[in-house]
Amino acid sequence: MTADRTGPVLQPIGPFDVDLLAELHHRCFTAIWDRPWNAKSFADVLAMPGAAGQILSVGDAPVGFGITLQAVDEVDVLLIGVLPEARGAGLGPMLLDSLLSAAASRGAARALLEVAAENRAAIATYTKVGFTICGRRKQYYPGPTDAILYERALNSCRIDDKSHQ
């Protein structure tokens, strides 16, 4: 995306971002249903085939991040977080849109995610971006809290697929 000097900027996660990701996660994920992630958790998941992610900054300050895991034409949104002081300004949907566009450019045709049933802010974000409910997992999160499963079709457009160029 293009942006002015103070507007939001999205950049792909690099191998040296794991400490920053752990700090952002610690500040974003504070609900009873959230599980802890440290720098090693991020290093491990980012080393998996199909893992990708983006960091969202405003000015020079990182304010959010998202991580996806893709297998052929399906992508799971593993994590999306925006710092509390930056919430409510549409940054979450912007980040999610960008993650899904990147996944679609790598051939994803369907996106899936799970969210704690009580996580109203995240459910609002997912609904805005076009996700619909496709299932429920009882007592999936600490609490215990149910998980609601969401899905969305993507306009898959592999950058190496000449029929879409």
Ligand SMILES: CC(C)(COP(=O)(O)OP(=O)(O)OC[C@H]1O[C@@H](n2cnc3c(N)ncnc32)[C@H](O)[C@@H]1OP(=O)(O)O)[C@@H](O)C(=O)NCCC(=O)NCCS
């Ligand atoms: C989910 C999340 C990424 C949304 O980011 P965001 O940039 O605030 O997204 P939006 O601006 O679209 O706001 C989404 C909803 O948050 C709520 N909200 C609005 N202002 C808020 C604020 N200042 N503080 C907290 N929540 C707010 C509203 O319900 C809003 O929905 P609405 O616009 O329909 O009223 C963010 O709330 C977050 O990081 N939550 C903690 C981590 C998490 O649970 N991630 C999802 C599971 S991986």
